Amino acid sequence: MIENNVDTAFFHSWFRKYVKGFYSEDPRIQENIRLKEEHTLRVCKEILQLGKALDLNKNALRLAETIALFHDIGRFEQFKTYGTFNDRVSENHATLGLKVLEETNVLSRLTKTQRSITYKAICYHNVRKLPDPASENPDCLLYSKLLRDADKLDIWLVVTTYYGKRHKHRNPALELELPDTPEYSLCFVEDILNNRVSNSHELKTFNDMKLLQLGWIFDINFTQTFIQIQQRQIIEKIIADLPDTEDIRKIQNHLKEYLNERIFEKNK
Template identity: 45%
Template sequence: MDEEKFNELKTWFHNYVGSFYTDDSFIQLNVILKEEHSIRVCENASLIAASEKLDNNDYFLAKTIALLHDIGRFKQISKYRTFKDSDSENHAVLGVKVLKAEGILSNLPATEQKIILLAVVNHNRFRIKGNLDERTLLHAKLIRDADKLDIFKVLLEHHNQKDEIPNPALELGLPDKAEYSTVIVKELLQNKVASVSHVKTCNDMNLTRLAWLFDLNFRETFSLVKKHGFIDKLISTLPQNAEIEALRTHLNEYMD
């Protein structure tokens, strides 16, 4: 993978996404949201790849995976009007189907095609699956970190503007109430990636996102989480009480 091939894929990406532009304001809002998200994930992947001193080939491979990781989201939101995989299709699996159907990876070496597809299909799993070789595992971990960094940003921006610019697609049909699951809090205090089985409210969803801290893989990712204050900002979206304050302390100590 080199810069020229990456730029060709980037041109294809924007043309493909543009085919989903519509007068339907809900669909258009979310198509653009995921288009911009994908570009920012590329930037995150670039920072992580550079910090790991990856060679030029793997640097642009990491950016390619980041660009394409959510390619299934556009068909998902257009067809089902939701980003909730359980109410539609697993967007990572759908993304692999799109990439194969479009044939846009066909000019790449078979090894790189395989790495891209395996990284895409693993980017949203609870845990990475499969007996991946060292290089593929590196890229699977890198896209997971790069993606999480931007989802933190997207969630916080949505929280701050949801009254002026509501977007139900980001709330996955969950009620925006003050309640939260103490079970999820206990899991976080045990350094566990929280199970979604206890998610009943938007607060619960934000708690599970905080639990992503225990599934980050690179020092640069932690540095960026700290630089942008994502943990304290996400904690501030929750009800403020002694339990949540204890969680804030625990997460910041873990990060340090």
């Protein structure tokens, strides 16, 4: 049972102040710090919506919001130190975030259990696969799943908005500095057609990144998230920015069918 002691107002004000410390007069840095700040605040909203749809109680919702608020806290230090959001050429932003939380002791007002759930959910938010249910505490897995779904919903919003306006303003940090060539790697196509989440280590082009993001659909945990994906037309928007080939048309049909099945399952 999560106690009613999560002071989200305090955490939000701490977060605002912390992020302000990274504001910069350099427009490139400022753009990316703001990007992650705004992303974080939207993930808080997404997780609350998701939690409410799942009928979580108020205390559980507060803890979920706190987890969302701190999930990317390592991003600010990451961009300041390395000038990139690419974990592979810098360091794991989740681990970096845990260091920030420990050093600042901002979570000291949580109980030990709440803190442990928060740390683990952050630690698991960017791994390819969550641990097996037999080897991890159910509460920890629930919050990790909520965070992963909420985070993906907002990343999809960020990238689809970006693809639409990219011709006017480029941000290489959002493209993980990958080359924008017409090619894509077939392993990403194969993964999608076999309902597998791809490995980010295989990324070679910007198109690969879009395919990787499409494949996240196989890592979604809640029906409510599938409904949001459909309503927001995530698949269509990402596909629109990929080359018009037989492979891509196949992927589109496959993903649409998968989405319908997942949504239909609930209504059976």
